[in-house]
Structure formats: C-alpha cells, structure tokens
Amino acid sequence: MPVYSEKVMEHFMNPRNVGEIEDADGIGEVGNPVCGDMMTFYIKVDDNHLSDVKFKTFGCGAAIAVSSIVSEMAMGNTLEEARKITPALVAEQLEGLPKNKYHCSNLGAQALNKAIDDYLKKQGKKVKSKRRGKNEKE
Numbered sequence: 001m002p003v004y005s006e007k008v009m010e011h012f013m014n015p016r017n018v019g020e021i022e023d024a025d026g027i028g029e030v031g032n033p034v035c036g037d038m039m040t041f042y043i044k045v046d047d048n049h050l051s052d053v054k055f056k057t058f059g060c061g062a063a064i065a066v067s068s069i070v071s072e073m074a075m076g077n078t079l080e081e082a083r084k085i086t087p088a089l090v091a092e093q094l095e096g097l098p099k100n101k102y103h104c105s106n107l108g109a110q111a112l113n114k115a116i117d118d119y120l121k122k123q124g125k126k127v128k129s130k131r132r133g134k135n136e137k138e
Contacts, residue, residue: 004061005095011065016072019054026122028114030107037063037104041071041111045119050074050082055111062101063108069093070108079116085109 004012021042031038037059044052053074057067070090074082087105091097097105117127 007095008065011068012061015064015068017054021054026115026119028111028118030111039067039107039111041115043115048078050077062097062104066090066104066108070112074112
C-alpha cells in the first residue's frame with residue numbers, strides 16, 4: 001500500500017472545489033485507461049483570471065488530492081500563471097507522491113491546461129499546443 005503525505009491525505013479526505021460549473025468558460029477532460037482515473041476541470045475566466053475552478057474526479061485518493069490541490073493552485077491566477085502549474089510543482093505542493101501515483105500529477109496539470117485551451121478556442125484565440133506534431137489551427 002502506498003504511503004501518502006499528510007497533505008495528500010488532507011486533500012483526499014477534504015477535497016476543495018469539487019463540483020461542476022454549469023456555464024463553464026472552459027472544460028478539460030483527461031483520463032488514464034491504465035489506472036482508470038478520470039478528471040474533468042471546469043473554469044470561469046474574468047479579465048484573464050481564473051475566477052472559479054471546479055473539478056470532478058473518478059479515481060484513486062492521489063487523483064482526488066491532485067485535483068483538489070491543482071484547483072487551489074490555479075484559483076485567482078492569470079491564464080499564463082495557471083499554465084505554469086507542472087506535475088512536479090503539483091507533487092511538491094502535496095509534499096510528494098508515491099512513484100506509482102506520480103502520473104496523477106500529470107493528469108491534474110493536463111486537465112487544467114485542456115480547460116484553458118477550450119476557453120481560448122471558444123474566444124477564437126490560437127492555442128499553443130504543447131503536444132509535438134499537432135499544430136492546432138482555428
């Protein structure tokens with residue numbers, strides 16, 4: 001059984017910002033079929049800042065903790081600042097994740113980025129793709 005930090009346990013037992021935003025400005029969904037974790041992030045954007053961030057996660061305790069901390073880290077930030085939330089930063093904020101659960105921190109950052117991409121596309125703005133070989137065009 002993996003050993004989790006107190007911070008991971010706290011966010012798992014008392015996750016922040018759980019839910020759905022009905023009229024979300026952006027929605028990002030990611031999943032890992034290997035472990036079965038699914039995350040959906042919903043964002044509201046006001047004046048280039050994330051005014052609300054909610055998530056729904058189906059997965060293990062680490063996935064729920066990651067979603068919770070990512071939502072807290074992103075809230076109130078500009079879109080550019082929120083894009084700087086990396087898996088390593090997420091794991092650091094959670095005071096570490098077991099090696100076999102580190103992929104969960106990737107999912108949290110990816111879901112948030114997909115929600116931002118979705119918002120930008122809806123605004124008619126170009127999305128800078130981080131995925132090599134896929135140039136997204138409007």
